[in-house]
Amino acid sequence: MTEPILTLEDVHVVHRLRSKRATGSGNVYALTGADLSIQPGETVGVVGESGCGKSTMAKVMVGLQKPTQGTVRVVGEDIWSLGERDRRRKVGTKVGMIFQDPSASLNRRMSVREIIRDPLDVHRAGTARDRAARVDELMELVGLPRSAAGVLPGQLSGGQRQRVSIARALAFEPALVIADEPTSALDVSVRAQILNLLLELRERLGVAMVFVSHDIQTVKRVSDRVVTMYLGRIVEVSLAQELPVSAEHPYTRALFSATPGLLDPIDPIPLVGPVPSAANPPSGCPFRTRCWKATDICAEQMPEPSIAADGHLVRCHHPVPAGTSQAQLAATARTVIEARHGDLLADADSSGDGGGQLAAVGAAIALDEEVEIGPDAPAGASTGSLNEPPADHHSQETP
Ligand SMILES: Nc1ncnc2c1ncn2[C@@H]1O[C@H](COP(=O)(O)OP(=O)(O)O)[C@@H](O)[C@H]1O
Numbered sequence: 001m002t003e004p005i006l007t008l009e010d011v012h013v014v015h016r017l018r019s020k021r022a023t024g025s026g027n028v029y030a031l032t033g034a035d036l037s038i039q040p041g042e043t044v045g046v047v048g049e050s051g052c053g054k055s056t057m058a059k060v061m062v063g064l065q066k067p068t069q070g071t072v073r074v075v076g077e078d079i080w081s082l083g084e085r086d087r088r089r090k091v092g093t094k095v096g097m098i099f100q101d102p103s104a105s106l107n108r109r110m111s112v113r114e115i116i117r118d119p120l121d122v123h124r125a126g127t128a129r130d131r132a133a134r135v136d137e138l139m140e141l142v143g144l145p146r147s148a149a150g151v152l153p154g155q156l157s158g159g160q161r162q163r164v165s166i167a168r169a170l171a172f173e174p175a176l177v178i179a180d181e182p183t184s185a186l187d188v189s190v191r192a193q194i195l196n197l198l199l200e201l202r203e204r205l206g207v208a209m210v211f212v213s214h215d216i217q218t219v220k221r222v223s224d225r226v227v228t229m230y231l232g233r234i235v236e237v238s239l240a241q242e243l244p245v246s247a248e249h250p251y252t253r254a255l256f257s258a259t260p261g262l263l264d265p266i267d268p269i270p271l272v273g274p275v276p277s278a279a280n281p282p283s284g285c286p287f288r289t290r291c292w293k294a295t296d297i298c299a300e301q302m303p304e305p306s307i308a309a310d311g312h313l314v315r316c317h318h319p320v321p322a323g324t325s326q327a328q329l330a331a332t333a334r335t336v337i338e339a340r341h342g343d344l345l346a347d348a349d350s351s352g353d354g355g356g357q358l359a360a361v362g363a364a365i366a367l368d369e370e371v372e373i374g375p376d377a378p379a380g381a382s383t384g385s386l387n388e389p390p391a392d393h394h395s396q397e398t399p
C-alpha cells in the first residue's frame, strides 16, 4: 500500500476558555479522537452541521492548529515533532489550503503577484526569476489575466480572489489541497466556475483533496470517500459512490435526507431536539440525544469503530442495514418519533416549523447555530446524564 500523504492518529483539539460562564465546563471539544488517512490522488469529502469540527480538522491538517493530543503525519513525518521552520517547510510544500472567505484570507495590502509569490519567497524557492515565472504560470493555470498581477485583492471580484487563493495554494505543486467551504462565501453565479476550476486542476495535477462543504450532494459527486462528523467526532467514513443507501450511520442518512439528490426527492428524517454544545457533549454516542434509534447503551458507551473490508467505517451501536432505502428509513423514524413525541409531530404538521424542537438536519445546517441542551429539550430527547469533560482530553487556553 502506498504511503498516505497525511495521517491523523487519535487527534483531539480542546479549547480551554477563560470564561466558564459561556460554556459551563470551560472546555470546547472541537475535535475528539480523529483517525484518518489521505491517500495520494484521492478526494475525501467532509460533511456535518456547523460547529461539528470540520474547519478545526482542516486546520489541523495544514498545521495551523496544534492538536492538544494525538499525532499528525505528513508523508510519514510527525509534524509537531519538528521545529517550527522545518514544520512550515514540510507542510507548506506538501499541503495547500483554500479557505472559505478569500476576502479574509488574502492580505489586503499585497498585490496579487506578491500574494501568489509569498510562499515561494518564504521558503526561498529558486531564484527571483524562477519565482516570477512560477507566478505567471500559476496565474495562467487558475485563469487570472496577467493584468491582474499588480492589483490589490480589494479590486478583484470574489471569484477572482478565490482564484488567487487557489494559485497560492498550488505554488509548490502540493500533493494535497485542503479546501474548506471553498465556494460558500461566493456569489451563487460564480460558485460552479470555482468548483469546476478546482476539479479540473485536481485532474490535471493529480492532487489529492480534502473537500469540506455543507453541500453534501456536491461532496458526494466529487469525492471518493465521505467523512461524516458530528460534535467533533468522525462517526462514519463511507465510499461516496453508493451514498446514501450504503451509509449505516443514522446521522449520515439524516443529512442526506435533508437535501434532494438526482434520483431522490426530499424526504427528511425528522430529528428531535437541538444540536448539543461542543462544550458539553452528551455521554456515550454524541448523536444519541437526537437519534431515533438510540437505546440505553448509546448513552453509556461511545461505539467502537467497525471497519469493513472495503474500508467503510461506522461508529454506531445500531447501524442502519446497508441498502435500506431513504424513504423506508424516514417512515420508520417518523413512526418511532411519533410514538415518543406525538405532540411535536402534530405541532410540526400544523405550524410547519416543528414548534422549534423538531427539525430536519438541514435546518440546523442553514441556521449555522449551536444550542446547549437545556431544560427546554423535549422530554425523552435526552436519555442519560451529560458527560463531564472526558479525562483523556488535553486542552489549550484560548482567549
Ligand atoms: N478558537 C476557538 N476557541 C473556542 N472554540 C472554538 C474555536 N474554534 C472553534 N471553536 C469551536 O469548536 C467547534 C468546532 O468548530 P469548527 O471546527 O469551526 O466547526 P465547523 O467548521 O464544522 O463549523 C465549535 O463548537 C466552535 O465554536
Ligand code: SF4
Pocket: 249, 250, 251, 285, 286, 287, 288, 289, 291, 292, 293, 294, 295, 298, 303, 315, 316, 317, 318, 319
Ligand atoms: S450509537 Fe445509538 S445513538 Fe448513536 S447513532 Fe447509533 S443508534 Fe444512534
Ligand SMILES: [Mg+2]
Pocket: 054, 055, 056
Ligand atoms: Mg467551518
